[in-house]
Amino acid sequence: xxxxxxxxxxxxxxxxxxxxxxxxxxxxxxxxxxxxxxxxxxxxxxxxxxxxxxxxxxxxxxxxxxxxxxxxxxxxxxxxxxxxxxxxxxxxxxxxxxxxxxxxxxxxxxxxxxxxxxxxxxxxxxxx
Numbered sequence: 253x254x255x256x257x258x259x260x261x262x263x264x265x266x267x268x269x270x271x272x273x274x275x276x277x278x279x280x281x282x283x284x285x286x287x288x289x290x291x292x293x294x295x296x297x298x299x300x301x302x303x304x305x306x307x308x309x310x311x312x313x314x315x316x317x318x319x320x321x322x323x324x325x326x327x328x329x330x331x332x333x334x335x336x337x338x339x340x341x342x343x344x345x346x347x348x349x350x351x352x353x354x355x356x357x358x359x360x361x362x363x364x365x366x367x368x369x370x371x372x373x374x375x376x377x378x379x380x
Contacts, residue, residue, distance in 0.1 A: 276319050279305075283316070287331045294357045298324040332356065333369050340378050347374045 286304040290296040301324055302312040316324045336354040343350060351362035351374075366374050 276315075279315060280319060287328065291328070291332050291335055292353060292355050294352070294355045296328070296355065298328070301328065328355075329365055330369065333366055336362070336366070336374075337377075340374055347378075350374070 282305055283301075286301060290300065290304070298312065299309055302309045305312060307315070312324050316322065316327055320327055322330065332355045336350060339345070339350045339353055340347075343353075345353070347363070348359035351359040354362065356362035356365075363373055366372075366377070370377065372380075
């Protein structure tokens with residue numbers, strides 16, 4: 253069982269930690285709260301994220317990319333994929349249902365994004 257957990261952990265790509273200013277930290281906290289509240293909503297997009305953070309879409313793009321190196325939509329997708337990991341390991345639902353619960357309209361798109369990020373299909377991840 254520990255070997256399986258280690259293999260799962262290896263699949264999760266390590267993220268780099270950047271030092272941020274107090275102002276950026278405050279923005280990231282608000283961003284995290286907004287992502288946490290809406291990650292399951294498939295219709296939630298970068299425009300909604302900007303509205304929730306009270307910034308324009310261009311300001312959102314500039315701030316998010318300068319701090320994280322990712323666009324807001326990529327950040328949202330990665331957040332959803334990261335959250336889907338716990339659903340895949342703890343749920344008995346089919347992958348299509350887990351995709352829907354993770355904010356993806358299409359299970360094939362979910363599988364494609366999952367494979368790009370983690371290097372394996374969701375079904376293979378479950379088997380680990």
